[in-house]
Amino acid sequence: MRRPRQLTRRKLLRTGLTTGLLTTLPPVMAGEPVASAPLLTFPGQLPEFHHLPAQIPQPVILAAVELFEYHKTLFLRTRSTDGVEGIVKCNGRLQHHPTLFKNLVVPFFLGKDLRGLETLLANVPNYRRGYKFAGLPYWNSVGHLELSALDLLGKTANKSVGALLGKVIHRQLPFYLSSTRRDTTPAQEVAWLGKRVAETGAGAIKIKVGGRMSRNADAAPGRSQGLVALARKTFGERMVIYADANGSYDAPTAIRVGHMLQDHGVSFFEEPCPWQDFEMTRQVADALQMDVAGGEQDSSLPKWRWMIEHRALDIVQPDLLYNGGLIRCLAVARMAARAGLKVIPHAPRNDSEVSYTLHFASIVPNIGAHQEFQAAPPKDRYGYHPEFKIVDGVIPVPTTPGLGVVFDKEIWQKGKRLLYEKA
Numbered sequence: 001m002r003r004p005r006q007l008t009r010r011k012l013l014r015t016g017l018t019t020g021l022l023t024t025l026p027p028v029m030a031g032e033p034v035a036s037a038p039l040l041t042f043p044g045q046l047p048e049f050h051h052l053p054a055q056i057p058q059p060v061i062l063a064a065v066e067l068f069e070y071h072k073t074l075f076l077r078t079r080s081t082d083g084v085e086g087i088v089k090c091n092g093r094l095q096h097h098p099t100l101f102k103n104l105v106v107p108f109f110l111g112k113d114l115r116g117l118e119t120l121l122a123n124v125p126n127y128r129r130g131y132k133f134a135g136l137p138y139w140n141s142v143g144h145l146e147l148s149a150l151d152l153l154g155k156t157a158n159k160s161v162g163a164l165l166g167k168v169i170h171r172q173l174p175f176y177l178s179s180t181r182r183d184t185t186p187a188q189e190v191a192w193l194g195k196r197v198a199e200t201g202a203g204a205i206k207i208k209v210g211g212r213m214s215r216n217a218d219a220a221p222g223r224s225q226g227l228v229a230l231a232r233k234t235f236g237e238r239m240v241i242y243a244d245a246n247g248s249y250d251a252p253t254a255i256r257v258g259h260m261l262q263d264h265g266v267s268f269f270e271e272p273c274p275w276q277d278f279e280m281t282r283q284v285a286d287a288l289q290m291d292v293a294g295g296e297q298d299s300s301l302p303k304w305r306w307m308i309e310h311r312a313l314d315i316v317q318p319d320l321l322y323n324g325g326l327i328r329c330l331a332v333a334r335m336a337a338r339a340g341l342k343v344i345p346h347a348p349r350n351d352s353e354v355s356y357t358l359h360f361a362s363i364v365p366n367i368g369a370h371q372e373f374q375a376a377p378p379k380d381r382y383g384y385h386p387e388f389k390i391v392d393g394v395i396p397v398p399t400t401p402g403l404g405v406v407f408d409k410e411i412w413q414k415g416k417r418l419l420y421e422k423a
Contacts, residue, residue, distance in 0.1 A: 043301070052115040055157045055164065059113040060084075062149065064422040065106045067098070070415035071381035075407070078148040080114070081423075086152030087407055089352045089382070091321050093140050101141040102419060104130040111423035114149045118327055121146065139299035139324035146325030147356060147403070154402035161403055165326065166363035172396045173361050176204035176242060177375035178348045182211065182219035186227040190234045196375050197235070200390035204240035204370040206270070207231055209257065210248025213274060217248070225260055232264045240370065242293075244270040251283040258288040268293045268315055278303070282312035291315050296346035299323050301331060308335050315368060319346040320356045329360060337366040344368035350378040354388035354395065355403045362397045383408030 064079040067090075074090035094101065108127040112120055124142060125131035154161045162168045177196050181189065193205055209224035211217045218224050231241055243266050249257060254272035261269055268291040273280040275297045285292040293315035298304060299322055307313050316336045318329045333343045343366055347357045350373055361367045373390060384407045388395055398404025 052117065052153065052164070055159070056115055056153065060115055060153060060156055062109050062112055062114055062152075062423065065110065065145070065419065066417060066421075067101075067419035068411060068415040068417050070411045073382055074418075075382075075411055075415065076144050076148045077412070078145070078152050080152055080156065082156070084152050084156050086148040086150070086155070086402065087405070088144060088148045088151060088356075088403070089384075089407075090144055091140070091353070093137070093322075094144055097137040097141060098418070100130075100133060100137055101144070102421070104128055104133065104138070105141045105145055106419075106421050109145055109149070110421060114153055117146065117149060117153070121324065121327055134300070136297060136299055136322045139328070140322050143321035143323065143325040143328075146327060147321070150326060151402040151405075158401050160359065160397075160399055160401065161326070162359040162362040162397060165330070165359075168362045168397065169365065170362045170367065170397060172394045173358060173367075174204070174370045174394050175200075175202060175373040175390050176206055176240065176370040177202045177390075178206045178244075178372045179208060179375045180348055182208050182223075185220075186223060186230045189227055190230050193231075193375060194234065196377075197239075201392040202373075202390055203238070203393045204242065204267075205231070205235070205375070206242040206244055206372070208246070209243045209261075210245040212246040212248060214248045216250060216253045224257065228261060228264050228266065237265065241266050242268050242270065245272050247271050247274040249273055251280045251287075254280075254284045255287045258284060258290060258292075262288065262290045266290065270294060270317070271296070278307055278312045282307075282310060285312060285314060293317050293344065295332075297322065299328075301328065304332050305335055308339050308341060311339075313341070315342050315344055317344055317346045320360055322346070326356070326360050330364070333364045333366060342366055342368040344371065347372045348374045350374035350376070350388070351380055352384045352388070352405045352407070355398060355405050358388075358395065358397045359403065382411055 061081045062078060063081045066077045068075045074094055076088050076090055078086040104127065108124050109120060125134065130138060150161045154164045157164055177193060179189065179193060189207065207227055211219045243261050249272055251273060258269050258272065270293040272284045272292060275294060281292065281294060291314035294313050295317045296319045308316065316332060318332045320326060320329050323329050329345060336343050343364055345357055345360060357371050361371050384405055
């Protein structure tokens with residue numbers, strides 16, 4: 001039995017049942033004069049974290065920044081003048097833009113009081129005209145330093161990062177198993193995902209459709225439709241299924257694929273169109289009853305505002321590093337909340353980086369039903385604890401200071417130090 005289609009927020013908007021909200025949006029009627037739209041002003045501060053000095057009475061000055069490589073994995077370690085350390089495992093992108101990190105990000109933060117982190121994030125683009133490099137590589141660099149700084153601040157305040165930034169409202173979170181594979185047949189994909197579902201108790205999965213930025217081509221002829229149908233048949237009606245196209249389709253093709261997904265009860269359609277073509281994505285979202293998700297590549301707060309206000313997306317998916325860190329992602333979450341939209345951060349991880357998702361999601365009222373977890377079993381080549389494993393579909397939020405992750409000292413003892421900068 002197919003799932004009944006739900007009356008989505010987009011459908012409500014079309015029927016005029018949320019006219020109060022519509023009056024707050026810029027006019028988009030054809031021929032309406034531009035002058036009738038409200039003139040935009042500079043936004044205020046990022047989410048209000050000026051309460052940090054109240055939680056940490058003394059200045060927290062960033063004294064040193066180090067970057068290590070251990071077993072082909074990068075680790076960032078920051079240190080305050082009081083000797084408190086903040087540590088994060090880096091994503092794979094940072095190794096491709098180390099010059100941006102070293103020259104445009106690190107020097108700006110060194111010697112600064114990290115309690116003013118939201119102000120630093122607002123001002124860092126002006127340092128050495130870093131705004132000229134704005135985009136994923138630049139904000140990914142900033143995001144790594146911000147997360148390490150938050151770990152440091154949390155340890156200084158003896159609070160978890162979530163408790164430092166807001167009110168923890170979720171003590172544990174449901175996760176979905178996210179497959180990143182397109183090299184399997186439908187039968188192979190369902191088989192290995194089924195094994196992981198049994199091991200974790202996950203109540204949701206995400207599968208790949210299309211071929212990834214493939215101009216309407218499937219990964220293999222008939223794979224997408226065959227996989228969606230087999231997944232629904234195998235896992236049954238109770239399993240939540242999401243689908244990710246990674247920008248495979250133009251609008252007409254995405255709409256056809258979307259109707260197929262709707263017929264099989266798929267809950268959201270992620271990145272149906274190339275991510276930079278947000279107008280194309282909006283056309284797809286307007287044509288479908290199901291939710292359209294996206295935003296993982298985006299790092300411009302004004303673009304986020306446009307996509308949310310114009311309903312290019314129904315579910316927003318900022319990446320916690322690509323978008324510049326937790327504080328900027330919380331700004332996106334607040335924009336989404338004002339529009340009645342859910343947030344599910346892009347985070348296909350199954351290692352220590354899961355801690356970023358847990359702390360972010362723990363304080364976001366409009367967080368989505370499930371958070372992302374890389375479906376493949378972890379292949380960690382470094383030591384840390386605690387391990388983040390899905391048990392009965394959920395993972396508890398760390399409560400220890402900072403991000404709540406302790407790394408093995410061997411990383412610093414045997415790893416190669418690539419960067420050491422001090423104030």
